[in-house]
Amino acid sequence: MLTFFRRHLAWKLFLSYVIVVLVGVVVLATTTSFSVPAAFERHMAGMSAMMPGMMVNSHSMEMELFANYRASVTEALSLAVITALIAAVVASYFISRQVVNPLLTMMNLSHRIAEGEYKERLTISRDLSQMDELDQLVLSFNQMADKLEKTETMRRQLIGDVAHELRTPLAAIKGYIEGLIDGVIPAEGNTYQRIHDEINRLQRLVDDLQELSQVESGAFHLKPELVSLSDLIDTIKNIFVPQFDQKNIQFQIQIEPDLPPVLIDKDRILQVLTNLIGNALQYTPSGGKVTVQISKQRSEILISVSDTGIGISPEHLPFIFNRFYRTDKSRARSSGGSGIGLTIAQALVKAHHGRIWAESGGEGKGSTFYFTLPIPKKGL
Ligand code: ADP
Numbered sequence: 309m310l311t312f313f314r315r316h317l318a319w320k321l322f323l324s325y326v327i328v329v330l331v332g333v334v335v336l337a338t339t340t341s342f343s344v345p346a347a348f349e350r351h352m353a354g355m356s357a358m359m360p361g362m363m364v365n366s367h368s369m370e371m372e373l374f375a376n377y378r379a380s381v382t383e384a385l386s387l388a389v390i391t392a393l394i395a396a397v398v399a400s401y402f403i404s405r406q407v408v409n410p411l412l413t414m415m416n417l418s419h420r421i422a423e424g425e426y427k428e429r430l431t432i433s434r435d436l437s438q439m440d441e442l443d444q445l446v447l448s449f450n451q452m453a454d455k456l457e458k459t460e461t462m463r464r465q466l467i468g469d470v471a472h473e474l475r476t477p478l479a480a481i482k483g484y485i486e487g488l489i490d491g492v493i494p495a496e497g498n499t500y501q502r503i504h505d506e507i508n509r510l511q512r513l514v515d516d517l518q519e520l521s522q523v524e525s526g527a528f529h530l531k532p533e534l535v536s537l538s539d540l541i542d543t544i545k546n547i548f549v550p551q552f553d554q555k556n557i558q559f560q561i562q563i564e565p566d567l568p569p570v571l572i573d574k575d576r577i578l579q580v581l582t583n584l585i586g587n588a589l590q591y592t593p594s595g596g597k598v599t600v601q602i603s604k605q606r607s608e609i610l611i612s613v614s615d616t617g618i619g620i621s622p623e624h625l626p627f628i629f630n631r632f633y634r635t636d637k638s639r640a641r642s643s644g645g646s647g648i649g650l651t652i653a654q655a656l657v658k659a660h661h662g663r664i665w666a667e668s669g670g671e672g673k674g675s676t677f678y679f680t681l682p683i684p685k686k687g688l
Pocket of ligand 1: 618674
């Protein structure tokens with residue numbers, strides 16, 4: 309019985325009202341039991357003074373009158389108790405309807421969300437200025453449901469994308485192996501080299517995915533240090549000059565003199581630059597030009613990588629930082645790109661409190677990628 313009361317808010321409310329009523333009754337009954345005889349005496353004395361002819365002189369009659377007087381007080385009290393109890397029932401019913409019903413709806417909805425139904429939301433009838441705590445709870449619940457729905461959509465999309473990305477190299481490897489088994493494809497170095505290439509692609513994809521999951525979940529720690537931008541550029545030159553020479557693309561670096569050092573995780577920013585310059589190298593045909601520019605713009609350092617390559621059309625431009633997004637799926641896949649590099653670069657720049665964006669005049673008109681790094685305040 310006690311657990312029943314404990315488990316229902318409406319009953320708890322009712323019980324609390326009953327307790328208040330009972331306390332009131334006990335207090336009233338005690339005070340009346342003390343005050344009624346004295347009050348009776350007073351009234352009788354008053355009456356005797358007013359109407360001496362109607363004097364109640366027999367003791368038994370006085371007792372009877374007193375009993376009647378007390379009975380009517382008790383009757384009035386009982387009536388008051390019954391009315392108070394009815395009021396308690398009605399009040400607890402209405403208040404519990406206001407409190408318990410939204411909680412029950414919230415509970416049912418949370419069960420449905422737990423089962424994977426993310427679409428439904430609770431309704432809020434009042435506007436923000438008139439909300440009580442319960443409405444605010446409903447609002448937070450809806451915001452939580454929004455976030456869960458978004459996360460779930462992203463999770464599904466990611467699984468779909470990963471499956472799609474894995475399917476192509478796996479199908480190629482399977483095709484080569486079946487060809488080898490059936491004797492349709494010759495068992496020669498060239499065949500093994502192709503299989504090896506596909507496996508490399510899978511390996512790169514898996515590495516990229518691991519890195520992506522780390523940067524997207526924020527499960528990586530930056531190791532910031534004061535780095536001179538010319539040091540950074542020296543490292544870049546060592547990595548890229550031979551590759552640009554080999555592809556016969558002009559590689560130019562313009563760095564504003566006397567730039568202040570930046571507080572960055574050197575390896576991570578090198579990773580961003582390597583991705584942007586690597587893309588420029590990949591998407592620029594021989595005879596083209598790639599320029600890296602570093603300058604100071606108010607309180608930040610602006611780094612740009614421009615190329616005279618294939619460019620990006622306006623319909624693709626807004627999406628190129630999305631994971632797995634490639635403007636030309638078949639070409640990028642054959643060149644090994646998984647469309648994750650820019651997503652990782654974006655997360656890394658954001659982790660440094662910078663911004664990253666791209667501009668392009670359209671197809672065939674080259675592209676420029678920009679990112680910023682804040683200049684540390686003096687004293688750091
Ligand atoms: P990927 O590994 O495919 O290069 P990224 O995330 O680095 O992945 O790039 C995503 C897509 O953006 C590329 O597939 C390409 O279509 C486009 N892209 C990136 N950089 C350039 C560039 N410099 N010129 C033209 N297109 C580019």
